Amino acid sequence: MSSGTMGTESMETILKIENLHVSFGAGENRARAVRGIDLDLRRGELHALVGESGSGKTVTSTCVMGLLPVPPAVIEAGSIIYKGEDILKYPEDRRRRTRGREIAMVFQEPGKYLNPALRVGEQIMEMLRLHLDMSAAEAENRAFEILETVGLGSSRRVLKSFPHELSGGMKQRVMIAIAICCDPSVLIADEPTTALDVTLQLQILKLIMQLRHKLDMGILFISHDLAVVHDIADRVSVIYAGRIVETGSRDAVFKDPRHPYTRMLLASVPDAAKRGTRLTVISGRVPDAQHLPPGCAFHPRCPLAEEKCKQTQPEMTDVGSERKAACFCLDKEWGV
Secondary structure, three states: OOOOOOOHHHOOEEEEEEEEEEEEOOHHHOEEEEEEEEEEEEOOOEEEEEOOOOOOHHHHHHHHHOOOOOOOEEEEEEEEEEOOEEHHHOOHHHHHHHEOOOEEEEOOOHHHHOOOOOOHHHHHHHHHHHHHOOOHHHHHHHHHHHHHHOOOOOOOOOOOOOHHHOOHHHHHHHHHHHHHOOOOOEEEEEOOOOOOOHHHHHHHHHHHHHHHHHHOOEEEEEEOOHHHHHHHOOEEEEEEOOEEEEEEEHHHHHHOOOOHHHHHHHHOOOOHHHOOOOOOOOOOOOOOOOOOOOOOOOHHHOOOOOOHHHOOOOOOEEEEOOEEEOOOOOOOOOOO
């Protein structure tokens, strides 16, 4: 199912996150969940944002969607440029029109986001009538077509089913159908296979890849699963404690990881070639966003950390063609 890295350097940038800072609460105890993220998404590519739980992946994606609860969330700085305009400055009515119509999202637990009181067809039709001003008959026909696209349209049974009558994999396909029904330019997939078994995961990932090529969408794929990312991504950005620490093409990041965190993440992934050897373990955990260490946030867990790392936060620097990393020890040798 490998995508093969595309020639992304010539592709149109459709979404650009610049210097995004998001916190929760106020004062000295505020939680700094996202701390200066820069990330761009190109039309037709799949850009994976990877990292451990608590790194800021979901906060970033919900900020793009305009779904952060404000308050307690505070967008302290930054911009999210879509088609040349900062969507953070949109009035709420325009943000609602954009959300779902042009930028859509697939969540990781579909059972939480499907309305249990409405039939599947009604939930898709609601999106179509809201955003595309379709008649009831047009919306029903389009809903059936969309369900066919995601592999659920062999009969009208699913269209008339309630969510509780569907399996987990079918619910996730319905969520994807709702997300793509208005042909969005950007799709955010937030851990879309986490709650599914291995067979269903493969089916959903294959479906996402098919839709990406068919609809020419840019997909921001949020994940902690590096094996999945290796199979489907064009580019990868690694996030730690609210900051991107490395970004580049899928092949470059996986074949030659530069940041110690990326190296250790990859070294901890089970692989047939590592059979019989002990996997790398990253000691400790992602720091609490309320109590971030000074300097590089990764230094308490990093085997290469120097005194400078404990005092100064490294900035992203070029480490190759369209590759960047934020570390003072990029060229330091080690045994991982």
